[in-house]
Amino acid sequence: MSYIFEPPRQPSVAIKNSDDRFPVHRIYCVGQNYAAHTREMGGDPDRTPPFFFCKPADAVQEDGTIIAYPQMTENLHHEIELVVALKAGGKNIKVEDASNVIFGYGVGLDLTRRDLQKKAKDAGGPWDAAKGFDQSAPISAIIPKSAANISLDSQIKLSVNGELRQLGSINDLIWSIDETISALSTLFELKPGDLIFTGTPAGVGPLFPGDVVEGSVDGVATLKVCIGN
Ligand code: MN
Numbered sequence: 001m002s003y004i005f006e007p008p009r010q011p012s013v014a015i016k017n018s019d020d021r022f023p024v025h026r027i028y029c030v031g032q033n034y035a036a037h038t039r040e041m042g043g044d045p046d047r048t049p050p051f052f053f054c055k056p057a058d059a060v061q062e063d064g065t066i067i068a069y070p071q072m073t074e075n076l077h078h079e080i081e082l083v084v085a086l087k088a089g090g091k092n093i094k095v096e097d098a099s100n101v102i103f104g105y106g107v108g109l110d111l112t113r114r115d116l117q118k119k120a121k122d123a124g125g126p127w128d129a130a131k132g133f134d135q136s137a138p139i140s141a142i143i144p145k146s147a148a149n150i151s152l153d154s155q156i157k158l159s160v161n162g163e164l165r166q167l168g169s170i171n172d173l174i175w176s177i178d179e180t181i182s183a184l185s186t187l188f189e190l191k192p193g194d195l196i197f198t199g200t201p202a203g204v205g206p207l208f209p210g211d212v213v214e215g216s217v218d219g220v221a222t223l224k225v226c227i228g229n
Contacts, residue, residue: 011057013085013106013195014141016221022085022103022142025193027055029081029110029131030180033199034172040202050175050183053127055110059137060195066228067135069209073113076207076227079200080158080166080215082150083108084177085142089190098178101190105148107156107217108139109225110197114206139195140221149219156201158215168201170217175199 012021030052032038035045061067070076087103110131117130152171159165175183180198184190207213209229216222 008058011060013060013139014062015104016141016143016147023193024057024060024195025191027057027059027137027195027197028184028188029053029055029197030175030199033174033180034168034201035174036168036172036202037200037204038174040204045174050180052184052187053131055132055137059132059135061135061138061225063138063140063223064225065135065138066226067111067138068228070111070113070133070135072129073115075113075115077112077114077204078158078160078165078207078213079110079112079204080156081108081110081197081200082156082170082177082217082220083139083142084181084196084198086181086190086194086196087192089185089192089194091185091189093182093185093190095178095182098181101181102145102177104142104144105150105217105220106140106142107215107221107223108137108195108197109213109215109223110200111136111138112204137197138223138225140223143221150217151219154218154220156215156217158203158213160205160207160211160213162212165205166201166203172201173198
């Protein structure tokens with residue numbers, strides 16, 4: 001058997017202090033998982049069940065990349081997020097078992113074409129074009145769980161050209177990491193290589209060509225990308 005053309009390259013993410021790489025299976029994202037962000041998007045942050053959307057695995061981009069300003073938008077937004085990287089999976093994972101499937105953590109940007117998202121919301125249409133475009137998931141190197149120093153007090157933040165735009169703490173998550181893994185596994189069979197973007201704190205806003213975007217989660221990682229033309 002041979003393929004009719006060279007198969008696509010396996011998308012992957014760097015692992016901190018290692019030459020090994022994390023092969024990406026799928027990218028799942030949680031919508032509105034911080035109360036203040038839910039309010040700024042016009043939603044109600046009561047604990048309604050978490051909702052999920054996906055990005056293609058090859059949307060991942062390395063720390064330090066220049067991200068081309070995407071097509072068909074005039075309102076590209078930043079969303080800084082804690083990313084959970086899975087080393088195992090399963091269906092219907094119990095909350096108390098969820099931490100067993102975690103390989104490590106990173107910090108990622110859920111880049112969003114906000115104008116296309118608004119159109120999709122208004123029309124009741126899918127979010128793929130708003131969320132799943134090329135280069136829409138820059139992510140730091142992943143730090144293995146054993147080396148990470150993450151706690152509920154860890155701050156998550158993002159600055160643009162040195163100006164602080166987003167600030168929150170992991171304690172602000174409406175659905176915890178373990179609850180998110182458990183809920184997601186009721187919808188999909190999770191697999192090693194899955195990445196979960198866990199939602200963004202308040203302060204999302206527009207990016208422009210030339211912007212330098214820096215994000216971090218204390219005890220996990222930092223991420224820096226530039227927006228190109
Ligand atoms: Mn997001």
